[in-house]
Amino acid sequence: MDIAAANALPYEDFVAIFGNVVENCPIITAAVWSRRPFANLTALEESISEFIDALPQSGKEGILRCHPDLAGRDLQGGTLTRESRQEQAGAGLDALSSTEVSHMARLNREYKERFGFPFVICARMNDKETMVRQLSERLGNEHAVERGRGIEEVKKICHLRLQGLLLTDTRNKL
């Protein structure tokens, strides 16, 4: 789909297609539909970023809390969103040893107890080793810093998901 086709969509179809570019937060896509037409993918992405940035801190933490754990029970139980399943599998998180799963679970638990939201990282820009290292390192951050880091990762994930959905648009620009 190219951006002109996206701009022409009624909100139901726009939300059905783009509603999960921020995981489990269709309200964001549904809100920025008001700002169409978008000149290109970047303009749509910027509208989403602005909406996120204007939320109160609790709202930003709310976004993070709508994300699943990495290599967590949703991956094991098959209840991830399609996008997250592909991304986590692509990073090799569906093929961890039981020791690695336990290690990740312990770090995730520690992180959530410390911050009150899950560790969010763009799986498609990392592999399991860098994710585990980041998780360990980011555990040492201050609360506000880490909220900001999580939101940065949300935006990277959003960027790649938008690119996947607006492929034709990307090709047009090459």
Next chain:
Amino acid sequence: MDIAAANALPYEDFVAIFGNVVENCPIITAAVWSRRPFANLTALEESISEFIDALPQSGKEGILRCHPDLAGRDLQGGTLTRESRQEQAGAGLDALSSTEVSHMARLNREYKERFGFPFVICARMNDKETMVRQLSERLGNEHAVERGRGIEEVKKICHLRLQGLLLTDTRNKL
């Protein structure tokens, strides 16, 4: 569940249980988790209302756009959320004649073309006759007035859903 039990929940369980008190907007429940403990149902409800009120207009319209049509394709196709299915069925919308379904579809379409969001009304406080009458009447409203009316209805729906989930708490107050 009573409010003390709700206050003690980790965010995952809190969002799993209360995440749909505003239809398809788990981010709102996930955000207000930051404000616990809540003294009672009313305090939780007020936190949700304050979060909604602080959103930009596009965000309020985003909430409305996360709602299904009344007696629309999600009801016919079985893809409503559990809560919406029960509420629409309780108001008799699953037993409309084909003429009534067509009439409702026409009004819904007209409403969405005019406002860019769906007609939202608390089905449990209405029956099919009052809903059709309201839909026809509200079609004449100004855009901003109607956005406000829709959000009022979202809050009524939220109130009743919270009451259903915090029944023990309600009994405690009798």
